[in-house]
Amino acid sequence: MEYTTLGDTGIEVSRICLGCMSFGDPEWRDWVLEEEAGKALVDRAVELGINFFDTANMYSRGESERILGDALSEYDRREMVVATKGFFQMREDDPNSGGLSRKAIEQELQASLDRLGMDTIDLYQPHRWDYDTPIETTLRTLDDAVRRGQLRHIGASSMWVHQFAEALHTSDRLGLERFETMQNHYNLLYREEERDMLPYTRKQNVGVMPWSPLARGFLTRPHEEQDATARGQSETEADRHPYLANGGREVNERVEELAEEKDLKMAQIALAWLFTKDAVDAPIVGTTSVEHLEDAVEALDVSLSASEMAYLEEPYQPVEVSGHR
Template sequence: MEYTTLGRTGMTVSRVCLGCMSFGTSRYDWGLSEAESQEIIERAIDLGINFFDTANIYNYGESERILGDTLAGYDRSWPVVATKVYMEMDESNPSSGGLSRRAIEYELSRSLDRLGMDTVDLYQIHRWDYDTPIEETLDALDDAVHRGDVHAIGASSMWAYQLSKALHTSDRRGLKRFATMQNHYSLAYREEEREMLPLCAEEGLGVLPWSPLAKGFLTRPHDDLRATRRGRSDTILHRRPYDEGAGIEINERVQELAADHGVSMAQVALAWQLHKDWVTAPIVGVTSVEHVEEAAAAVDLNLSRADIEYLEAPYEPLPVKGHH
């Protein structure tokens, strides 16, 4: 495994971050049992992966609990644990969700309980909250850092102007800044290259792309997308399909290069990300032990400049997906 520094936090993380959204069964039809999830987390650690991304919303807390229970068997100094806040945890509760001080303090204490940890290494806002001034959110996050509940704070999908406003607000008020951006980015969705990624590079933010394999679209021939349980039942995947624009041709070029290099499509799609200077660590979603093994192996796959240009050439601009 290769390691890098997470933005300006000084924390050292593996170049592959293990996405934990598939752990648990309370929300997604395609989720994994506790035993299946634990096996994946343990294998990830064997392979040198020390960076884990979960969220309070992932299977309504089950993902955090499974991750925490599994990591309890390891020294706390080993894993770098990221979680998130914002989404509504209880649809019947009118004050559930959002980024008010009240919501952040309540949800952070619940996340720490489920993780069984004293501190979250990276606490991220899952989306922009249009109902709460960013000053209120940043004050509450800064206090969480000073209380010792959180080491660093990060943001996730939003407009570049919003991230810029948040960074300037932190600087103006002398508060902790967002150290990372977790955004939607893959060979099949590159809209973030216009504004967000250059902004992150300029401001020294670590970049943690989500859905780097386009939710499985870049891991198998496009005709086989529905061949897996997730491929058939992931409603987001079908609501925001990746075969739009030049998706089909990109998928076919990934297939071709995978055959040329004698590796899997997932490895080509991840290696492409790992060759991008602005990417710290893609957050890879997995539903089997083999998937995590291939993700770790992708770190060693060298693509030539010609390979990269060939993969990128067909891309056509797409509507913004993942936040609005």
């Protein structure tokens, strides 16, 4: 396993972060793993040297956090780096169970701590931008949580770069804890973050941990085989991420071609491409398979030449921004 420093946090994390959205209750999403299988993935991840885990309170309505916490309780907690997120409404009859108000953050953060079985969360991230709460309120609340010892660091997830810049400026102006990481949507088939966000995170030395590094499976097999039902998504969900539009099919074909030439899997080529990006610290790899997790770790040893990188990137054209609210 390779390790890197996560932005300005000083924390050393594995170059792969295990995404835990797949842990929980199949009633929430039919592709979700039940507890025993989720724990098996965590066990194998630790064996492979992964020390970085990302979840969210909304994943299986808290079950992902509980399963991750239980799985990590078998290990030395000091050796693990745990990130979680909050924003989306947790209970239909309680509008204050979502958003980034002081009330929502304080009550849902405590619920996350309880489910994880932890006194302190290493990295806490607003899952999305809250248009109904001033960013100053959100940041003051998160700053208080750091000072209480409930959080060590705070980060952000998918938002417009002007919003992220406003948040950092607000923290600097008021002397509050800063967002030190960005969890954004970035992969070979979705590169809109290269225009503004990634140059800005590099300038600010913000750690980057992209979600959906394999484009929800569109980078794991030939596009002819893609089927929304087989991916466990509705067509509506798939349509929100136009991965095969505007050159996407040709990118997919070139990934397949390179994988065949190098006797690798397509997913390994796609991850190797991300690992070469200086702006990226640790992609969040979510999986339901130990084998696929092992493949991801092996991708750290894959080298791509400058010409191969250019070949993979050349067909890409702008697509509609997705992931932001």
